[in-house]
Amino acid sequence: MATGRPGPAGIGASARRLGGRERVTGAQKFLADLRLDDLLHVKLVTVDCARARIDGIDAGAALAVAGVVDVITADDLPQPVPRFGPVFADRPVLATGETKYHGEPVAAVAATSRDAAEEGARLVAVEHQVLPAAVTIRDALDPRAPLVQDRSLRPGDPLAGTNVLRERCYHWGDVEAEAADLVIEHTYRFPMVTHFSIEPHGAIAAVDDDGLTFWSPVQHPYLLQRMMAELFSLPLAKVRVVAPDPGGGFGGKQNPKFEPLLGFLAMRTGRPCRLVLTLEETFQAVRRAAAEIRVRSGFTSDGRIRFHDIESDYLLGAYADIGERVVTKSNYLACGPYRVPAARIRAKAVLSHTPPSTAFRGFGAPQITWAVESQLDEAARRLGLDGLAIRLRNLAAKGEPVVPGDVPADGDWEQSVRRAAEAVGWERSLPPGRGRGIACGIKAGATTGLSYATVRLLFDGSVLVFAGTSDMGQGARTIFAQIAAEELGVPLDRVRVVMGDTTIVPFDLQTSASRSTVFMGTAILRACRDIQRQLREMAADLYGADHESVAVERGRVLVEARQVPVVEVVQTGLGRLRGELIGNGVMRKADMPDHPLGGGAAFYEFNCTAFEVEVDGDTGEVLIHKHITVGDVGKALNRLQVEAQDEGAAIMGLGHALMEHLALDDLGRIRNLGALDYRIPTTKDVPLELRALMVENQDGPGPYGSKGVAEGSLLCTAPALAAAVTQATGAVIRDLPLTPERVWRQLHEPGSV
Amino acid sequence: MTATRVLHLTVNGTDRSVAVEPHRALLDVLREELDLTGTKECCAVGECGACTVIVDGRAVNSCLVLAIEVDGASVTTVEGLAPDPDRLSRLQDAFLERGAVQCGFCIPGMVVSARYLLATNPDPTAEEVREGLSGNLCRCAGYNRIVEAVLAAARADR
Numbered sequence: 001m002a003t004g005r006p007g008p009a010g011i012g013a014s015a016r017r018l019g020g021r022e023r024v025t026g027a028q029k030f031l032a033d034l035r036l037d038d039l040l041h042v043k044l045v046t047v048d049c050a051r052a053r054i055d056g057i058d059a060g061a062a063l064a065v066a067g068v069v070d071v072i073t074a075d076d077l078p079q080p081v082p083r084f085g086p087v088f089a090d091r092p093v094l095a096t097g098e099t100k101y102h103g104e105p106v107a108a109v110a111a112t113s114r115d116a117a118e119e120g121a122r123l124v125a126v127e128h129q130v131l132p133a134a135v136t137i138r139d140a141l142d143p144r145a146p147l148v149q150d151r152s153l154r155p156g157d158p159l160a161g162t163n164v165l166r167e168r169c170y171h172w173g174d175v176e177a178e179a180a181d182l183v184i185e186h187t188y189r190f191p192m193v194t195h196f197s198i199e200p201h202g203a204i205a206a207v208d209d210d211g212l213t214f215w216s217p218v219q220h221p222y223l224l225q226r227m228m229a230e231l232f233s234l235p236l237a238k239v240r241v242v243a244p245d246p247g248g249g250f251g252g253k254q255n256p257k258f259e260p261l262l263g264f265l266a267m268r269t270g271r272p273c274r275l276v277l278t279l280e281e282t283f284q285a286v287r288r289a290a291a292e293i294r295v296r297s298g299f300t301s302d303g304r305i306r307f308h309d310i311e312s313d314y315l316l317g318a319y320a321d322i323g324e325r326v327v328t329k330s331n332y333l334a335c336g337p338y339r340v341p342a343a344r345i346r347a348k349a350v351l352s353h354t355p356p357s358t359a360f361r362g363f364g365a366p367q368i369t370w371a372v373e374s375q376l377d378e379a380a381r382r383l384g385l386d387g388l389a390i391r392l393r394n395l396a397a398k399g400e401p402v403v404p405g406d407v408p409a410d411g412d413w414e415q416s417v418r419r420a421a422e423a424v425g426w427e428r429s430l431p432p433g434r435g436r437g438i439a440c441g442i443k444a445g446a447t448t449g450l451s452y453a454t455v456r457l458l459f460d461g462s463v464l465v466f467a468g469t470s471d472m473g474q475g476a477r478t479i480f481a482q483i484a485a486e487e488l489g490v491p492l493d494r495v496r497v498v499m500g501d502t503t504i505v506p507f508d509l510q511t512s513a514s515r516s517t518v519f520m521g522t523a524i525l526r527a528c529r530d531i532q533r534q535l536r537e538m539a540a541d542l543y544g545a546d547h548e549s550v551a552v553e554r555g556r557v558l559v560e561a562r563q564v565p566v567v568e569v570v571q572t573g574l575g576r577l578r579g580e581l582i583g584n585g586v587m588r589k590a591d592m593p594d595h596p597l598g599g600g601a602a603f604y605e606f607n608c609t610a611f612e613v614e615v616d617g618d619t620g621e622v623l624i625h626k627h628i629t630v631g632d633v634g635k636a637l638n639r640l641q642v643e644a645q646d647e648g649a650a651i652m653g654l655g656h657a658l659m660e661h662l663a664l665d666d667l668g669r670i671r672n673l674g675a676l677d678y679r680i681p682t683t684k685d686v687p688l689e690l691r692a693l694m695v696e697n698q699d700g701p702g703p704y705g706s707k708g709v710a711e712g713s714l715l716c717t718a719p720a721l722a723a724a725v726t727q728a729t730g731a732v733i734r735d736l737p738l739t740p741e742r743v744w745r746q747l748h749e750p751g752s753v
Numbered sequence: 754m755t756a757t758r759v760l761h762l763t764v765n766g767t768d769r770s771v772a773v774e775p776h777r778a779l780l781d782v783l784r785e786e787l788d789l790t791g792t793k794e795c796c797a798v799g800e801c802g803a804c805t806v807i808v809d810g811r812a813v814n815s816c817l818v819l820a821i822e823v824d825g826a827s828v829t830t831v832e833g834l835a836p837d838p839d840r841l842s843r844l845q846d847a848f849l850e851r852g853a854v855q856c857g858f859c860i861p862g863m864v865v866s867a868r869y870l871l872a873t874n875p876d877p878t879a880e881e882v883r884e885g886l887s888g889n890l891c892r893c894a895g896y897n898r899i900v901e902a903v904l905a906a907a908r909a910d911r
Contacts, residue, residue: 016849023857024845024864026791026831033790198795198803198892199858247793247858248892279796473856473893640852644898648855651895675800675890683883683896690897 011486011704014640018477018497019245030247031202031217032276039204040069042265042275043117044258045107045124050318050353050668051133051146052099054126057107061123067116070269071124073107077264082231083153086223086255088165090153091319091356093260098131100148100318101355102669103284105258110265110273133353134163135668137292137313140352148318148351165316165349166324170332170596172404173342178306180298184378188371189735190718191661192290192315194283195360196680199247201285202276205262211238212263217246219254219470220510225502231260232267243500249472250652251359252286254512255321280674287662289323289357289364290315293371299379303390307342308375310334312368316349317356324349326357329444330364332597336372337402337413337442337606338394353668359512361652365443365715370736373439373719377726387438387723388421395440398699402442407600411632411707413440415695416608423628423691424610430727434625437723438610441715444601445708446515449589452506453523455484457531457581459574461567462494465524468508469499469516474710475641476516480524482637483703487528489555489566506584514605514708517637519587521703526585534581535566538573603700606632607712609650611687611724615731620744622658622725624687629717631692634700634707645710646692653717654687655680658737760824764789765833773820780804780815783830791831791861795890802889805862805869806830812869814888831861834868843909844868847902855893863889867903876907 022028047054059071074081074096081096083089095106106128109120134140134148140163147163154160159167203216211234218224221243229239246253258275265273277285291314298306312331316323331347380390395417396402396409417440421427424436454466465484471477481495499505508520536550539557543564551558557569570581592599612626629650636642659679663671672678692713698705718736726732731746757772764787771786780797783789783806792815793803799814806815807829834842841849844867854860863886870877870885877885882903883896891899 014852017852017854019857020849020854021841023854023860024831024841024848025835026789026861028857029790030793030858032794033784035788196890196892197856197858198793198801198890199856200795246856248856250892279801475855644852644855644894647895647897648893649895652892674798675796676798680890680892681896682888682890683886683900686883686896690895 011482011637012635012639015478015482015492015638017475018481019471029244030199031204031215031244034204034215034244036204036206036272038271040110040112040269040271040273041114041117042262042273043109043121044105044281045109045121045126046103046105047099047126047128048669049130050099050102050135051131052128053131054095054097054099054106054128056127058125059107061125062109062120065116065120065123067112068109068120069112070110070265071107071120072265072268082260084227084231084256084260085320086322087325088320090149093264101353103281103355104318105261108261108265110269130667133668135352135354135664135666137315137350140350148353163351165320165351168328168331168347169345171344173307175307175309175342175344178298178342180306181301182299182379182382183296184375184382185294185296186375186378186734187292187294188374190291190367190370191736192287193656193660194287194662194678195250195252197246197248197250197252200277200279200282201253201257202274203259203262204272204274205259205266206272207266207270211240212266213240213242214259214263215242215244216259217244217253218256219246219249219472219512221470221500221502222468222507223510224256224259227256228259228263232263241502243470245500246470246472249470250361251363251512253472254359254510257285283670283673283678284355286358287355288360289326289367291367293368295371295375297375297379299383301383303380303383303385303393305338305340305394308335308340308372310345310372312347313350314348314364314367315354316351317354318351319356321356321358323357326359326364329597330368332403333365333442333444334368334372336369337396337409337440339396339400354664361649362443362711362715363513365441366653366656366718369441369716370718373716374722374734377437377719377723388426391417391438391440410604411606411699412697413606413632416606416630416632419693419695420608420610420628420630423693424612424626426610433728434612434614435724435726435728436610436612437720437727438608439716439720439723441607441712443605443711443715444597445603445605446513446519446589447597447599447601448591449515449519449587449602450507450509451519451523451587452508453520453527453585454506455524455527455531455583457488457570459571459578459580461490461570463488463490465495465497466505467497467499467520467524468505469520470511471499474645475638476520478641479517479521479637483521483524484528487525488531514711515602517706518602518700518702518708521706522587523585525703526587527583530583530585531581535569539564539569542569542573603707605708605712607715609713609716609720611721613721613724613728615725615728615743617747620740620747622738622743625689627687627690629692629713631694631709631712632707633694633696633709634702635696635698635705636694637704637706642694642709643692646713647690649710649713650690650692650717651681651686653714654685656737657718657721659739661737758821760820762823763827765829775821777820778816779806779818779820779823782820783815789830789832793858793861802866803859803862805865805889807865807869812866831865834864844871844903844906847906851898851902851905853894853898853902859889859891863891863899870903871907871910875910879904
């Protein structure tokens with residue numbers, strides 16, 4: 001009979017998801033499911049354009065609504081209005097003087113019911129003047145464009161008189177000196193897309209004698225704690241962050257957005273204040289940066305890359321959020337997983353009057369990969385090679401540099417490429433009307449990191465693991481339990497993983513960049529080994545053996561000829577008063593101040609994706625027969641989870657490749673706001689065959705040789721798919737997404753798109 | 754304050770009476786008045802399926818149904834799917850067995866839609882499962898495992 005109990009625990013086994021039972025029964029408590037006494041509901045007040053001068057706000061009518069307790073505007077905040085952000089402290093708690101993007105709150109209403117808050121928000125009169133807005137890359141880079149950020153926000157910044165937040169230049173070799181048989185130059189565009197976590201964003205703040213508490217499904221609880229401590233001038237110990245499991249994050253829930261506003265409201269009203277955004281408001285809160293990328297590339301006649309000369313403009317929003325880091329980190333690896341003798345990469349992070357772009361699965365790599373991988377296919381077609389051959393000719397072998405002087409290729413990536421080619425049937429003859437495409441993607445894993453873990457081996461042999469990671473669906477909780485189960489030899493259902501409360505779990509820097517298995521996983525492994533050390537000492541004392549001769553393996557303590565179960569050693573050793581063994585572990589990857597990224601990648605996430613497609617010439621629709629994705633994962637600690645993560649990323653990649661884009665009007669308003677007009681893949685959009693494969697060589701830095709996974713499968717979805725469409729139809733498309741209309745136009749009216 | 758009306762519902766087999774305002778969606782009544790928070794709110798316009806419940810044998814988006822319209826109805830939510838508190842239904846178990854669950858926010862609506870599908874078509878093809886779940890959005894899982902889970906549950910029930 002089905003019991004929902006966890007399956008086998010061993011490393012590599014497909015153990016069932018911890019917390020899965022709660023998720024299929026409805027018992028899992030997400031942010032909006034939490035109930036607090038005396039709660040106030042908060043609604044944001046916005047104006048119907050991106051940029052407007054605020055001339056006055058009249059809250060009189062709103063305050064007259066029964067149930068409305070408070071209306072807060074920028075004038076009610078400390079002056080100057082506090083600003084915050086993960087890198088640049090540029091985002092004001094509420095818009096002050098001028099709104100900068102459509103959806104930026106100018107005020108907020110707190111009321112005893114959601115209805116009253118919404119009614120109050122409708123009645124707040126915002127006298128404002130619509131101002132011209134810069135909403136495209138071209139608009140924002142125009143010297144006559146309005147400045148998105150006032151110069152005073154950027155003291156000492158030579159670019160402060162422009163909308164360019166940062167410009168990065170990476171180069172090696174001499175692009176001008178490289179002799180090439182073929183030089184091609186093209187421009188590629190990647191649109192704004194949004195995360196569309198099924199759980200809309202939200203947070204709760206409350207104040208009590210112990211300080212401020214925030215409930216937020218945030219990926220980085222300790223970042224939120226630090227930022228709120230700074231903003232409210234509180235000791236860290238007086239800011240508690242409770243982080244319920246996010247209902248999807250994908251990078252969108254990394255950085256605080258409205259928590260500061262809720263903190264001020266909670267302090268003003270003395271009551272817990274809750275904001276749960278609508279899906280439409282969530283669209284206005286997070287998105288991926290759009291990009292326009294010009295690439296000039298040189299090749300030898302046999303398909304070797306001589307150089308790439310790349311200029312990429314990424315369209316950030318009105319506030320930097322983590323967007324500048326997205327541009328920096330992704331463009332650093334713009335040339336991909338290949339040997340490239342010369343490169344010049346100039347990347348601009350461009351501010352605009354649009355919703356702030358932030359981290360989004362792949363962290364800027366899908367944009368640059370779209371451009372540079374498509375160049376390889378263009379070159380292959382011109383040189384009479386195929387997409388597989390040109391990649392194999394250039395792929396860096398294990399140990400070869402990808403960026404000279406930096407961390408070399410850390411996997412045998414050719415295995416992944418050959419696996420993908422084989423699975424898609426690359427060498428088989430192509431059925432009529434079909435096309436195949438293949439592409440590679442690479443992303444730098446975390447460049448710095450710090451994770452602490454505590455593991456407690458309790459008197460009955462059961463185990464508590466304390467980790468500050470957020471489990472947003474990637475399955476970190478399960479992986480952590482599997483590591484503890486493996487190291488301490490206990491069944492998975494005797495392990496409990498505690499997460500999501502800064503008053504309980506030790507510090508973790510963040511849950512991002514596919515880091516948690518490698519960083520927190522290692523910290524947990526070390527905490528378990530700390531317990532093993534204590535067990536060895538305990539056993540040596542108990543049985544009169546030499547410390548060095550005692551070993552702990554899979555739940556047994558080996559003392560000379562004896563094999564004693566761990567629990568027996570614990571109970572005998574601890575004695576009548578009981579107690580427990582406590583292990584601590586740390587994984588630190590320190591800053592390298594001279595490195596362009598602040599540190600080399602802890603690992604590379606490498607993926608090869610291949611497609612076989614057919615295109616309906618009458619409608620432009622792309623029918624996907626085969627979609628193969630292969631990740632170089634080091635070691636899958638939970639095969640089921642790795643496959644499922646990769647499949648999910650692959651389908652998310654199909655979203656931006658085939659259908660997703662945010663459409664903005666001249667006033668900077670998103671015109672397809674919400675689920676009716678912004679389409680993501682459904683069950684009807686999945687490929688006829690989707691296979692997520694992996695290469696395991698145990699060559700990663702994480703526990704048991706693991707690497708980070710689950711961003712890889714969307715890095716190169718678009719170029720692989722587009723190459724297949726080109727082979728099937730002859731149509732070359734350089735602007736995403738490949739909507740039926742765009743494909744049809746390219747087939748029937750070439751040059752019009 | 755809008756006038757309220759007392760609504761009688763059978764929710765997961767239990768009779769419930771609750772005073773509701775006429776503009777309240779069934780979703781709000783379930784979540785706010787009856788504290789059945791398993792049913793999720795995402796798009797609130799009937800597109801994502803996270804709020805799917807079964808009303809008198811039909812799957813509906815509870816965000817689009819006015820509560821007073823279903824006075825006297827029998828409602829099944831995700832909390833009512835398991836045969837008893839210690840046991841999962843085959844369908845729920847298949848979702849876990851097949852690795853169909855990631856963040857889990859869409860899963861209550863997904864499992865309820867699947868329950869409805871199997872109630873009306875006990876032996877569906879994969880294409881019929883995809884059609885039946887096409888109104889339920891998932892952003893994590895990529896759907897294939899969800900479809901496999903439903904097919905596996907159907908096989909187990911045969």
